[in-house]
Amino acid sequence: MQYRQLGNSDLTVSEISLGSWLTYGVGVDNGTALACVDAAFECGINFIDTANVYGQGAAESFLGEALSGRTRDTYVLATKLFFPMSKTDSGLSARQVQKQLDDSLKRLNTDYVDLYQCHRYDDETPLEETMEALTKAVESGKVRYIGFSEWTAPQIQAAIDIPGVVPFVSSQPQYSMIYRIPEAEVIPLCEENGISQIVWSPLGQGVLSGKYGKDLKTPSGTRAANPKMNYFMDRVLDKKLLNSINDLQPIATDLGISMAQLALAWVLREANVASAIIGASRPEQVLENAAASGIRLDQSVLQEIDTALEGCYKS
Numbered sequence: 001m002q003y004r005q006l007g008n009s010d011l012t013v014s015e016i017s018l019g020s021w022l023t024y025g026v027g028v029d030n031g032t033a034l035a036c037v038d039a040a041f042e043c044g045i046n047f048i049d050t051a052n053v054y055g056q057g058a059a060e061s062f063l064g065e066a067l068s069g070r071t072r073d074t075y076v077l078a079t080k081l082f083f084p085m086s087k088t089d090s091g092l093s094a095r096q097v098q099k100q101l102d103d104s105l106k107r108l109n110t111d112y113v114d115l116y117q118c119h120r121y122d123d124e125t126p127l128e129e130t131m132e133a134l135t136k137a138v139e140s141g142k143v144r145y146i147g148f149s150e151w152t153a154p155q156i157q158a159a160i161d162i163p164g165v166v167p168f169v170s171s172q173p174q175y176s177m178i179y180r181i182p183e184a185e186v187i188p189l190c191e192e193n194g195i196s197q198i199v200w201s202p203l204g205q206g207v208l209s210g211k212y213g214k215d216l217k218t219p220s221g222t223r224a225a226n227p228k229m230n231y232f233m234d235r236v237l238d239k240k241l242l243n244s245i246n247d248l249q250p251i252a253t254d255l256g257i258s259m260a261q262l263a264l265a266w267v268l269r270e271a272n273v274a275s276a277i278i279g280a281s282r283p284e285q286v287l288e289n290a291a292a293s294g295i296r297l298d299q300s301v302l303q304e305i306d307t308a309l310e311g312c313y314k315s
């Protein structure tokens with residue numbers, strides 16, 4: 001496993017990290033989920049991402065248990081707030097930052113998180129209030145660094161322009177071969193300001209592994225076939241997209257790697273990406289995906305990928 005520095009922080013994170021949306025505490029049984037966490041540590045993954053809202057606290061509670069036997073400073077733990085935890089609890093107000101952080105720490109069974117992220121931008125709360133509350137959280141020692149997820153370039157710039165507050169070190173956008181939107185504005189702005197990307201759904205929720213094929217039959221045992229986990233999976237109904245993804249298979253075969261590894265190496269070719277946050281429903285997937293760290297794709301391979309996916313990716 002190779003490691004990268006997370007923005008202007010002193011955190012060093014594994015190029016492949018383990019996420020917990022839909023999987024742990026929700027769609028994957030606890031025994032298998034534990035095996036995934038163990039596999040992650042075995043292959044050098046040191047970075048775990050979660051959020052208060054994943055399973056309404058269930059993912060954090062699972063991780064609190066799963067990580068309890070490990071020395072706290074051997075891994076980097078990230079969580080988030082914003083989405084509703086009850087009818088009255090949501091957003092990024094000072095009160096919510098305090099309350100949701102304390103609730104997350106309790107579930108995660110720890111005194112601090114390494115990275116506390118705003119899961120989305122909050123139009124209802126003045127940005128200054130949020131930044132001051134996050135700064136207090138850092139000063140209290142409960143949070144080491146702060147980040148955001150899916151903020152636009154103007155929102156990021158507005159936060160950078162506030163004087164006297166703790167600066168963001170990470171941005172968590174969706175980013176993959178088939179979703180390249182952050183390249184236009186977010187990555188260049190972050191690069192200039194010591195903020196790294198830690199990217200979500202780098203496998204397009206498994207679609208880029210090639211397992212959904214082109215006959216539109218959903219294979220059993222996959223996220224798309226599981227009613228507890230198949231959210232926002234319309235890509236598996238897009239025949240044109242699946243056909244193009246199929247064209248990536250010979251590229252991966254020529255390199256002697258799997259399609260999932262090709263997709264992960266693709267996001268890691270971008271220097272501003274510190275880590276690709278994978279989901280995994282089986283320990284074998286963790287091992288396969290972790291082995292993508294260190295694979296470098298040359299210019300001709302990148303060109304072949306663009307040709308195969310022409311007209312199919314969002315940019």
Ligand SMILES: NC(=O)c1ccc[n+]([C@@H]2O[C@H](COP(=O)([O-])OP(=O)(O)OC[C@H]3O[C@@H](n4cnc5c(N)ncnc54)[C@H](OP(=O)(O)O)[C@@H]3O)[C@@H](O)[C@H]2O)c1
Pocket residue numbers: 018019020021022023049050119149150172199200201202203204205206207209211221222223224260277278279280281282285286288289
């Ligand atoms: N900030 C945000 O708004 C946001 C949003 C979404 C996610 N996230 C974070 O990003 C993490 C990753 O998101 P994601 O789970 O959508 O990522 P992903 O890595 O694109 O998809 C993960 C899913 O793909 C399948 N898969 C993984 N490796 C595979 C392999 N080698 N071969 C075949 N199938 C494979 C598994 O599903 P099956 O085996 O069940 O098919 C797995 O659960 C989340 O856990 C969360 O921490 C953040």
